[in-house]
Amino acid sequence: MSSSQRRPGVVPGRLDPADYAAAFADCAPPLDPHRARVAADRCYFCHDAPCTAACPTGIDIPLFIRQIATGTPEAAARTILSANILGGTCARVCPTEVLCEGNCVRVAAGEAPVEIGLLQRFATDRAMAAPQPFTRAAATGRRIAVVGAGPAGLACAHRLAMLGHEVTIHEARPRPGGLNEYGLAAYKMVDDFAAREIDWLMGIGGITIEHGRVLGADLNLADLRDGFDAVFLGLGLGGTNALDCPGADLAEPATDFIARLRQADDLSEVPVGRRVVVIGGGMTAIDAAVQARLLGAEDVAIVYRRDRDAMPASEHEQDHATSAGVRIVECAAPKALARTDAGIAVAFAYTEAGPDGLVVTDETFTLTADQVFTAIGQTLLPPEGFETQRGRIAIGPAGRTSVPGVWAGGDCAQGGEELTVTAVAQGRDAALDIHASLQG
Template sequence: MSRKDLADIASGRLSAQQLAQNFDDVSPPLDRQSALIAAQRCYYCYDAPCIQACPTGIDIPSFIRRITTDNLRGAAQDILGANVLGGMCARVCPTEILCEGSCVRNTGESQPVEIGALQRYATDWVFDTNVTLFDRAPATGKRVAIVGAGPAGLSCAHTLARLGHDVTLFDAKPKPGGLNEYGIAEYKVLEFAAREIEWLLSIGGIAWQGGQALGENLHLSSLCNDYDAVFLGLGLAGVNALGIDGENLAGVRNAVDFIADLRQCDDFSQMPVGRRVVVIGGGNTAIDAAVQSRKLGAESVTLVYRRGSASMSATWAEQEFAKTQGVNVIEWAQPRRILGSAGAVEAIEFEYTQLDADGRLLGSGDVLRLAADTVLKAIGQVLLAPRADGDASALLEVDKGRIVVNAEFETSVRGVWAGGDCVGGKVDLTVQAVEDGKQAARSMHARLGNGGQGNG
């Protein structure tokens, strides 16, 4: 690494006090009085559009009504019975386009009920008191393997354990949690992911094995032989490449890796960050990478997206938050080449874009060059499909980069189910992955609970 790299990409740009303040909880929890006031604003609608907007179908009016009577146990059961990761979802769900976006109070003259904050209030009580809400059913004697310990896998595991099945949870990472542990901005979740998972696993019947990668030291055919059923919650572990010159220069990296390193860093003052950071992309990963770069002390952070803000997968609220944190956003520009010297990035060149009469994205010929010592790529993630392991019966059908499943979340291989981002769906969100895992578990139980073998 050159002297220039050491000067431009460095740790300790801010004091420990400033870093602690920057990475403090972005949405502090409600206290009891605030929660009661917020809960009393709910109309408890009979046809509750907020429930329809929630992928997991939480009975929102019910849990809010319970909060008004200080029945936090009942409120938490309403939430976690439908969404076992309800604590994390209260922190990371884009409520502005889901439940709160559908709230009947959401008009020009009134704000929606603070559903996300109230959900956090109720679920935090569970994790603060470590109370047991759910018990396991009598043991069925059935064994299920779950590959992928992200939201879909965790949801599936907990649902199956409640139903009396024994579950082994495998993941390539050393810790369970998937994106909740490795891929979401620190200021949104702090250390909550680990607390939630510890509570989830405390139900019993779930064995954890990290460092197990499908296609490497874990094979689908063996799992099918050794277990009564298998669930795949693989997520999207691959990252799209830019496919331009200079992509391999030092200082160019995947935004997901940057976020993961930050989430696993015990001391933010030791986390290196560039002075001039450019983030390419328009989704939540791009926003999280850009904002956290600023919070670590980057002098300038620019997020560049090839289309307009309306096309960004990050919600309007996320986009506005990034701007309030000092992130400069440039729309309608696509990367053309990355420039560097001595093997390290110095600048990145973009071409402004426009739409033709048919709505196709075209380059305009106008060029923009941004100085940069760090380029973070956040242009989408892709499925790393399980490799063949010598058993043709264990080959999964994949279409358009997603594992093909039926309405019951069963794959083309009998006895193997899948859910979450690896199968796609209405939205690529934690809450949707939780619902996929829950529904797949119910389908598996229907097969196993009737005395049938999932792989029989």
């Protein structure tokens, strides 16, 4: 049990038992067939579709929407899943408001965009109710090791299995899924969707997952290179940035809170403070703050060092947080945390944008909380022997690293954007390059 769970004022069961299901209900309920046809009819089916250009996996969006409009959602699902095997998760968690929907031509005309995310979910949910439409090619006799069962590793493994290779995924945690299983808000991934999607994905065959396998501990890269024909690293980001101020140990990484909540069998047993402060401005900060409110916290504040326009979280997600009752405090940086009789006092200083960057002013204020979370970025300790760029594994075209026979993708690699859809694209493209390399 973490220190934050033992603190006075951080307790489980703040809601009546019957209220948890309602609080954590699906935040974007699916379309029924009639609504899906109506939504699909709004698409112009652009030839040079800006929505497709904005999708990291390059899904042919006009095609799959036309297939829904003509009453063939199964064909639409195949179009989606051929490009993005985790299209079900991406339909739920992608920042569509800044990617495909944000580039819809209807937006330029001052109209609401086509509901691409919900239409994608409509199609992929139907596909997952049946065995997957993909089959394996003839066995090649080649064996590939994938390190990490997150979105990048799963996408890479599935494509390699389709191409006839045998894949062994080495995963450190007890359950596969990476960010999808441990790091996304529960109200976006209801009904254990991440696990169900992986079970469906594994139906392709040819993939084995070994759990409790940690690179650098009981898993040696040299042994993997000797024992397999190729290696793909989809390590994710294992570390979190800590506050650089006195009392930093009184705060807990928001990722730990989210993972604890996602793995809870009973949400009423997850402790939460009456007053919660989240330091940061990205999606992790939003997810932690909103879920603290849903668990029964009365006063939740996100504090970000710049203004709202500069927050990494999209305007849509910011609005979702404020509609859930979360306060967003702009232009403030933490100075110190201290234990008091009233809880944890977090001192902040207001900031200003200066010609040489952010300036911390002498004007301060204090927020008192029972629980403080940090969401100020995650880090990677790259394996030895790899070229790196800005703390991540440097990769060339299609994920090739500086180490022969080793590819990488997802958040651990250069260009990783901490998005499921980007990780899927990198894992898929690396698989295709691995296959081409093995075939000479």
